[in-house]
Amino acid sequence: MKKVFSIYRYNPDVDAKPYMKDYTLELEDGSDIMVLDALILLKEQDPTLSFRRSCREGVCGSDGVNMNGKNGLACITPLSHLQGEKIVLRPLPGLPVIRDLIIDMSQFYTQYEKIKPYLINDGKEQPAREHLQSIEERDKLDGLYECILCACCSTACPSFWWNPDKFIGPSGLLHAYRFLIDSRDTATDERLSELDDAFSVFRCHGIMNCVSVCPKGLNPTKAIGHIKSMLLNRAV
C-alpha cells in the first residue's frame, strides 16, 4: 500500500519561500498508522523534515498540525481518517512558521499569560488546613482543565487569525473561565474587568471552529458564552 504525502516545507535560512514537497511511504497492506508515525518514517527518508512531538499519545500538545485542511494532533490521527489521494500536511495556520511544520507559538502563549492562569486567593478566609471543594464545585472544572494548550483551536479561529495580539482566543478563554468559576479563586471581578474590552472576549463571534477541531473534545465556545454571561450580569 502506497501513501502519498504533500508536506509544507520551509527553512528560512535556505528557502526564499515555502513550498509543498511530495513524499511516498510504502506501508503494509491493510495497516493503519498515525500521522505522527508516518512523519517519523518520512524523517528517515529525509532527515531535514522538521516537526515537534513529545508524548506521541495526545497528552503533551506539541504536535498540532493541519492535516487535509483540519487542525489536529498528528499522534492520535490515523491515516485512515484522512481522505484523498494525497495527505496534505501543513503547519497550524495563522502563526509564524519557524521551520516546516514548526510554528512560533509566542503569541498564543502571550494570550495565555494574560488571563493569569493560576489561582489567586486574597487569603481573607483562610481555612484551617486546605481549600476544600465540594463535589459540585469541582465538577465545574470538568471540560476546562483538560486543555493541553495544543493551539489547534486558536489557530483555527478566524478572529484569532486577524487579531492574535488582541483577542485571547478559544484556548486562553477556556482557561480564563476555568479560573473564573473556581470556588477557591477570589479574583473573579478583577479577571472580568481585564476581559471587558472590545477584543479580548467579544471578538468571538461563535463560529465554533474551535469546537470542531479540539482533539480533547472540549468546547471553548461554551466557556466563552459563560464568560460573556458573567460580563453581562455584572453590567446590567
Add this chain to the structure above:
Amino acid sequence: MVNNAATLGRSGVHDFIIIRVAGINLALYAIFLLGFFLTNDVNYLSWKSLFSNLGMQVFTIITLLSLLAHVWIGMWQVLTDYVKPVGLRFILQLALNAAAFSYVIAGLVILWRV
C-alpha cells in the same frame, strides 16, 4: 485589557449590548414595515397617515439611531479584522459613520415635513 477609543461603547460588554439591542430594533422595524405592506393597500394616503402618527415617528427615529449605532460598532469590528493599515481604516470608518449619520439627519428632516 485592550484599550480602544474608536468604537462606540465604553467597554466590550457595552458594545455587545448596544449592537444587539440596535439589531433587535432594526429587525422589529423591518418586520413591522413588512406587515404593513402585506396587510394594507399601500398608497400615498395610507403611507402618509402611517408616518403622521407620533408613535411611528418615534419608532422611525429610534430605528435610524439604531442603524447608526449598529453600523458604527459592526463596521468597526469588521474593519479592525480586515483592514490593517490604520489610515485607510480611519477613512473607511469615517465614511461609513458619515453615511449612517446622514441617514439619521435625512430621516429627521423627512419626518419633520410629513
